[in-house]
Amino acid sequence: MPVPPVADIPSYVDALYRQQSGRVLATLIRLLGSFEAAEEALQEAFSAALKQWPRDGIPEKPRAWLISTGRFKAIDRIRQQQRHQQLLSQNGDEARVTSELDLEETDYIEDDSLRLMFTCCHPALSEHARVALTLREICGLTTEAVASAFLTQPSTLAQRIVRAKRKIKDANIPYEVPQGAALAARLDAVLQVIYLVFNEGYSASTGNRLLRPDLMAEAIRLGRLVANLLDEPEVKGLLSLMLFQASRRRARTDHNGDLIRLHDQDRRLWDQGMINEADELVKIALASGRVGPYSLQAAIAGVHATAANAEATDWDEILGLYNVLLRIQDTPVIRLNRSVAIAKTRGVEAALAEIEQLMLTGELDGYHLLHATRGHYLEQLKRDEDALHCYREALKNTQQSSEQQFLRQRIHRLLMGKNDE
Amino acid sequence: MKYLCLVYANENDLHSLPESPHDSECHAYASKAAERGMLIAGQALQPVATATTVRVRDGQATVTDGPFAETKEQLAGFYMIEARDLNEAIAFAEKIPPARVGSIEVRPVRELDV
Numbered sequence: 001m002p003v004p005p006v007a008d009i010p011s012y013v014d015a016l017y018r019q020q021s022g023r024v025l026a027t028l029i030r031l032l033g034s035f036e037a038a039e040e041a042l043q044e045a046f047s048a049a050l051k052q053w054p055r056d057g058i059p060e061k062p063r064a065w066l067i068s069t070g071r072f073k074a075i076d077r078i079r080q081q082q083r084h085q086q087l088l089s090q091n092g093d094e095a096r097v098t099s100e101l102d103l104e105e106t107d108y109i110e111d112d113s114l115r116l117m118f119t120c121c122h123p124a125l126s127e128h129a130r131v132a133l134t135l136r137e138i139c140g141l142t143t144e145a146v147a148s149a150f151l152t153q154p155s156t157l158a159q160r161i162v163r164a165k166r167k168i169k170d171a172n173i174p175y176e177v178p179q180g181a182a183l184a185a186r187l188d189a190v191l192q193v194i195y196l197v198f199n200e201g202y203s204a205s206t207g208n209r210l211l212r213p214d215l216m217a218e219a220i221r222l223g224r225l226v227a228n229l230l231d232e233p234e235v236k237g238l239l240s241l242m243l244f245q246a247s248r249r250r251a252r253t254d255h256n257g258d259l260i261r262l263h264d265q266d267r268r269l270w271d272q273g274m275i276n277e278a279d280e281l282v283k284i285a286l287a288s289g290r291v292g293p294y295s296l297q298a299a300i301a302g303v304h305a306t307a308a309n310a311e312a313t314d315w316d317e318i319l320g321l322y323n324v325l326l327r328i329q330d331t332p333v334i335r336l337n338r339s340v341a342i343a344k345t346r347g348v349e350a351a352l353a354e355i356e357q358l359m360l361t362g363e364l365d366g367y368h369l370l371h372a373t374r375g376h377y378l379e380q381l382k383r384d385e386d387a388l389h390c391y392r393e394a395l396k397n398t399q400q401s402s403e404q405q406f407l408r409q410r411i412h413r414l415l416m417g418k419n420d421e
Numbered sequence: 422m423k424y425l426c427l428v429y430a431n432e433n434d435l436h437s438l439p440e441s442p443h444d445s446e447c448h449a450y451a452s453k454a455a456e457r458g459m460l461i462a463g464q465a466l467q468p469v470a471t472a473t474t475v476r477v478r479d480g481q482a483t484v485t486d487g488p489f490a491e492t493k494e495q496l497a498g499f500y501m502i503e504a505r506d507l508n509e510a511i512a513f514a515e516k517i518p519p520a521r522v523g524s525i526e527v528r529p530v531r532e533l534d535v
Contacts, residue, residue: 124507171529172422174506182512 021140026112035165041070114229115175121190129164130193139218194222233288236281237295243278244301247271259406263310275305296325315344332363352377368398423530424510429494430523442518463500
């Protein structure tokens with residue numbers, strides 16, 4: 001960041017907090033060995049910056065300054081506690097902290113963020129807690145921002161975070177990147193959290209935009225962080241998948257905030273920079289020979305993204321990729337999405353049969369996209385009454401305003417007798 | 422740090438499924454952990470039908486037949502281990518033979534505040 005004039009230092013520190021607090025915290029946790037101590041030290045370091053920088057100027061390496069200030073504040077605190085307990089011999093704690101501090105380690109170490117990521121996404125924590133901790137501790141979002149992102153009360157969220165941190169401490173969840181066989185399983189948990197954050201941002205990108213932080217951007221930032229430090233194909237696959245999806249962001253909705261289907265989107269609005277980056281990543285991931293579900297979904301998104309127009313989409317390729325994906329991960333949602341490729345290659349009736357087969361399992365009964373997709377096929381087959389029924393069922397099962405709006409339009413068209421497909 | 426690994430399983434399945442471990446396998450696993458200095462104590466338990474519950478209320482002890490609560494899975498055994506952290510404890514729990522038919526609850530030990 002460029003160095004500002006003295007009067008702007010508070011906003012400079014604010015921006016620094018937003019961008020760097022997660023990394024500073026990660027290193028402090030490693031140095032001090034606990035969340036609580038590191039968080040106190042972080043707050044003290046930033047308030048010291050607000051006091052000292054207007055007077056002394058901004059240090060050459062602000063982040064290193066914050067880390068070393070934070071750690072010295074923490075030592076001060078330990079010394080003070082010891083003075084209170086002078087009669088007790090408490091030299092152990094101080095010796096431990098100071099000897100670690102003698103090593104000249106003030107520079108931010110990127111691995112610290114990755115280690116913290118694995119701690120925050122540990123499968124021993126609940127999924128809610130993992131997402132909340134990651135956004136709070138690694139992305140540096142405030143508790144209020146995380147709460148509004150997930151439409152919960154800040155107090156509920158704060159409690160969830162406190163409980164998770166207590167478990168990290170009491171059950172001794174380590175700050176480490178797992179090695180060997182454990183890495184693959186733990187990495188899955190990390191990627192799952194990142195993708196959850198992304199999807200929360202992706203599906204909410206039209207609702208209540210002012211209150212919600214940009215979760216898509218945060219997820220991509222986390223994806224890059226992990227991808228930079230861990231040479232694993234699925235990390236690249238996930239980053240690629242998120243970039244492909246984010247590239248369509250501006251084309252996904254019209255000026256009213258209503259959803260536009262992929263087929264009808266103005267492809268000139270797609271972010272070509274993101275598409276190029278995503279395309280390179282997925283090629284590397286696929287070439288690794290260890291193909292996973294994220295890489296395959298990215299490859300599918302890539303076929304869409306690189307088609308000159310909707311008609312030029314290579315649906316045979318997409319169906320082939322879905323078939324490989326099903327072999328690795330056979331889930332109802334993947335089967336539902338695959339039905340679109342079936343509709344395009346083998347016809348709408350075959351796709352409808354596939355969906356009706358899927359409905360027998362009952363697993364997707366409450367999933368609005370099942371009903372919306374089925375309605376879409378029925379509409380194409382001119383079975384308007386049945387289609388209407390499906391759209392109404394879909395409407396019952398979604399709370400997203402843009403989805404609701406989209407479905408109401410379909411229903412309205414059918415009622416007006418304007419089947420245009 | 423000490424962890425207690427509690428082995429839960431449906432008693433009817435514990436010894437009757439293709440995946441069910443034999444006593445010799447459990448014994449070998451415990452012996453290996455003891456050699457590495459990881460195992461503090463470990464035992465298999467008799468079925469809950471043998472359980473007796475004791476309570477003391479207002480100074481009066483009452484003794485009743487059966488476990489504290491009826492559950493789908495029953496406590497079938499335990500391992501008390503010394504592990505570096507939760508990851509090491511989980512790695513130990515994953516290899517406890519009855520984990521294949523039941524589940525292992527891993528609990529950190531709380532040192533008494535005395």
